[in-house]
Amino acid sequence: MSVIRPLALVSLLALAACGPGALREQLEPRPPREAYVRQLQAADLHRTAVGRDWLAAGDRALAAPAVAALPLREQGAFAAEQPGAVAWRVAPRRGQRLTVRVEAAADSGTRLFSELYAVPADTARAPRLLESADSLATSYTLEADEDGTTYVLRLQPELLRAVRWSVTFETGPSLAFPVDGRDSRAVRSVWGATRDGGARSHEGIDIFAPRGTPVLAGSDGVAWAGENRLGGTVVFLRDTRRGQSLYYAHLDRHAVATGARVRTGDTLGFVGNTGNARTTAPHLHFGVYRRGEGAIDPYPFVDTRVTAAARPGRDTTLVGRLARTTREDAALRAGPGERAARVRAVPRQTVVAVEGASAGWLRVRLPDRTTGYLAAGALEPADRPVAREQVAAAAPVRARPDPAAPDVGLVAAPVEAPVYGRFGRYVLVEVDGRRGWLERPAARAD
Known part of the structure; x- marks a missing residue:
């Protein structure tokens, strides 16, 4: 077994960074963690015990991420002497905007590798790296664009560095709300509701507001203004950036002409009840259409309910420490919450390493390297003999x-x-x- 002292290891990494491959990395930059792995390999550190453990920790985290419900905030710590990595899998709804924030505290110059992957519903396709960084403060924003796609965030510090970290996942709408002065509470008829005695289903949402309320562009785009039998006075807005069309129906009147280029928030028309809505109260029928798919559920695109992630609270006092279970057969779960899948039952007085905290749940690692979450109330510090x-x-x-x-x-x-x-x-x-x-x-x- 190869053993390298910490100072020698840091020196070898510095030499590797200045080696012959450094110029190539400048000309053809690689994602930060991948470039760091190349440095480990160049210094032959991937063959040492600590190097192997570091690589294995990253692989395990990516292969079996925690399954987290949105929104989520978690705090945790990496110990310098124990190579580790953590990862989460989240599943925003198609049309939602996902914001991920990573904040960390460590010695100056310490790198924390963060990587955001898209994981296709088709398991035969490999995860795709979307963004990556090696900073102690990083933010990622994306729009969920495919049904069934989930996203995985992996965090891992460089070797022999202690890091305290905080991660926040939050969702919001990717489009501006289409009725001025209103929000999700004004939606009273949703996607898929039956129409015409069950002959068809509702291909949009209905947003109720007084007649004459301005109807707003959900994105930048090009307008088409016209009339049709069902929708009455309508506007189609071609959202070229996202490859979709936004549909506004039952307008009282237009405020734009066909071919007009509009910006997010511009007025397209005014709420009415034209077309087949003449017997109902004034409202806007709003839809989203994709080429090759037709209508898709527009609600996640404009759902204004953004719930702030709960703070971990006092549970963070156990982070970075050894703890033990206080209950017989405590449920170890795949994510922080009662609805997360049960991984296994953990016997009373089992020792675990606490790696993170999230609103009443603690991320733990068992001695056999199994990871998961235990309810904070099921653990106590392992600081007194039992x-x-x-x-x-x-x-x-x-x-x-x-x-x-x-x-x-x-x-x-x-x-x-x-x-x-x-x-x-x-x-x-x-x-x-x-x-x-x-x-x-x-x-x-x-």
Whole structure:
């Protein structure tokens, strides 16, 4: 096993950055994390234990991200001595704008790699890197443009750097609301509602407002003003940037002419009840159409309800520390929330490393590297002994609850060692001021 001291490792990374490939990287820049991996490979650090652990942590995070409901705010920490990475999968609705903010605190010059991927619904297609950075403060904004596509954010610091981080995911509308002075509360008939006794379905939303209320452009585009049987006085607005058309129907009158170029928020017409809406109260029928698809649900495009992500609160006190479960069969979940999939049941007094906190839930890593979320109320600090272990024969104390893990000490028998928690047939004990894992005899294992 290769072992490299931290200062030597930092020096090797600096040399790698100045090597022959540095000029090529300037001419053909790579995403920051990919360029950093190339530096590790150039310095042969990917073959060391710490290098392998760092690469493996990044791969695990991307392969099994936490499944998070929107909006979300989470805070956490990376320890310098433990290579780690975290990732989240989120699923905004088509037409929503997703905003991701990353903020971190670390020593000057520390890089925190963040990468935002689009993951297609077709699992045969590989995730696509959309944006990336290596800054302690980064913001990404995108518009969800395909049904079934989800997005994954991965965070990972460079080797041997301690970083405290905060991530926020929020959604909002990608288009301006189409009726002046109104918001989502004015929508009273939604996509898919039956029409004409079930002969057809509603291909838009209806936004109610007094006659003569200005109808506004949801985006920049080119207008077409006209009349038709169902919609009465209508405007189509070609949103060229997004490759779609916005449809405004039942207008009382036009405010633009065909061919006019308009900007977001310009007045296109005024609320009325023309066409087949003459027997209903004045309202705007609003729709979104895509070439090759026809009508799509417009509500997420204009839904003005933006809920701020809840703050983690006092739960952050356990972040970066060891904790243990206080309940029998505590539910480890794939994301922070009761609705997230259950990963497994965790026995009482199981030791976990707390890596993040999100509104009543803690992101944890079990000793076997399984990650997930536990309710904050199911954990307590692993700072006081819960029992004492009688050791009758000399036994090694290991760095992890694994027979292949390196020794960190030796229990000389006979002795009574304080126990701080458990995992499988191992107990976490303290020997000569250092903690480590002691294997219990098979006949006495819980």
